[in-house]
Amino acid sequence: MLKQILLVMGLVVGVLTQHVMANSAALTVVHVEGSEDETIVEDTDGDSPVVLEKFIPTDQWQTVQEGQAIPAGLHVRMNFETGSKEAKLMSDFRHTDDAQGHQYLGQKEFMREELKKAMKNLKATDLDNKDSKPSGEFRSYEELKKDFADMNANIETDAEIIARLLLKLNNSDTPSEELQLTLTDLEYYLHQYDNAILFGDAGGLSVLLGILNKTENMDVLKEAARALGAAISSNPKAQIRSLASGAMEVLLRLMAVSYDTTVQRKLLFAISSQCRHFPYAQKRFVDLGGLSVLQKAFNQPLSDKFKMKAVALIADMLMEKIVTEQNTSPELSTDLEKLRQYKEVDLETLLVDKGWCDRVPELLMSHDHEAREQAIVAMETLAHTCQQTFSKYLVTVRLLNTEYRDMVSDDSGYFQHMVEITDNLLNKVTNKNNGHVTDEL
Structure with a gap:
């Protein structure tokens, strides 16, 4: 220039x-x-x-x-x-x-040199007083708490928050509305593994079960079930404590008497969190009539969302057993013990006896692609157990396969996946029947 x-x-x-x-x-x-x-x-x-x-x-x-x-x-x-x-x-x-x-x-234009000069003259606002330490120097937690206390800021660790929330749960005078909000806040923190351990160490699981046993408020019941599910999800120590405290009995009893679909979904979430990767809890679920309780809820005019989660739980429990059988190392005593516990759960026989081989394919008729997907995946897992029954639904599966092939051009990702899993199911069921397939509905 x-x-x-x-x-x-x-x-x-x-x-x-x-x-x-x-x-x-x-x-x-x-x-x-x-x-x-x-x-x-x-x-x-x-x-x-x-x-x-x-x-x-x-x-x-x-x-x-x-x-x-x-x-x-x-x-x-x-x-x-x-x-x-x-x-x-x-x-x-x-x-x-x-x-x-x-x-x-x-419009006024600032040239490069003017901007550079302005930036050099720009001074950061000093928020600390003249006696404060340099901003880059490490400051202890206690020092930070003291500084923020002067600004009326109350900093709490997760452990302190959980302890405070637990006090509210233990207070019988806490109003239902406040109890519901407390449970909602608690559920957020319990998804973290260490927080769930702290909560269990403080007797929190027993407190949640007490609320589930006593409350008649559906909103409080839902939040308590969510909090329990969050506390024990993928947390073996919490799962053991919960099961020992009688959680499975409480959850199945509430599921059997509840007709609120939202409450049933939250209870099913807690049951699933208790059962997954825990064969002893799965055995307790079966022994207490868990499949019959799910069957009763399944027969109600529920949304596909609940049916999907129920089918997913059954398929996951069966898949865990199959994977354990395939990957057990004879040299490892822990693997052998795990396999022994899974074999104590005769899930396949119960699924046939309770009519689940006919119940799972019901989701194929749904207009929800996710519900259909869950049914197809579960049927593939159950193909060996339910081979005779599933052969009646091959025409339906073929129609879905054709439908999704026509939709691949619109979405080559998800619908291509649907084509692949329907192909897998067709191949698995027809192979199980040695080529003799009954195309009946």
Whole structure:
């Protein structure tokens, strides 16, 4: 940019110089200190200087007399017909009476150097007093608590929060609405493994079971079931404590007497958290009639969401047993003990006896793609156990396979996945029947 400006100035100066040299008189521009309205042009061949008025720019082109000073920021051009220099205001300038003779009305632009200078002069606001430590220095937790205490900030660790919430749960005078909010807050913290351990160590699982046993408020019941499920999910120590405290009995009893679909879903979440990867809990579930309780709830006019979760739980328990059988190392006593516990759960026989081989394919009729997906995955897992029953649904599975093949162009990800799992199910069921398939509904 600077080079371009210098080049233009050089061209202008060159033209002016040629014009001056072409005249007999030599003019010298003399700027008089303190004079803003006039420019004195000295005639070197004359006896007295010529005083020129200040150039006042307008929106129209005007001739600039030789030697006459012009304000910065104007449009300037050479008139090649007359040989004179002309100037006018830019479109973003307005004439005023100030010394510059113009005022810029456009948006102010900050040049790079101006920004750099401004950034250098910018000082961070000092929020600490003069006696405080440098911001980069490590400060202990106790020091931070003390500083924030002056600002009325109450900082609590997760352990302190859980202890405070547990006190509210133990207080029989806590109103139902506040109890519900406390359980909601607690559920958020219990998803963290260490917090769930702390909660269990403090007797929190027994407190939750007490609330589940006593409350008649459905909102409180839902939140208590959610909190229990969060506390024991993927947490073996908490699962053992919960089962020893009688959680399975409480949850199945509530499931059997509840007709609220939302409550049933929350209870099923807690039951699933108790059973997954815990064969002893699965045995307790089966021995207490868990499949019959789920069957009763399944037969109610429930949403597909509950049925999906019920089918997923059954399929997952069966898959855990299959995977354990396939991956048990005879040299590891822990693997052998785990396999022994899974074999104590005769899930396959119970599924056939309780009619689950017919119940799972019901989700194939759903308009929900996720429900269909869950049914197909579960049927593939149960194909060995329910091979005779599933053969009646092969026509339906083929129709779904064709439907999803036609939809692949719209979504080559999810619907392609649906094509693949229906292919797998068809292959598995037909192979189990040695090629003799009954295409009946």
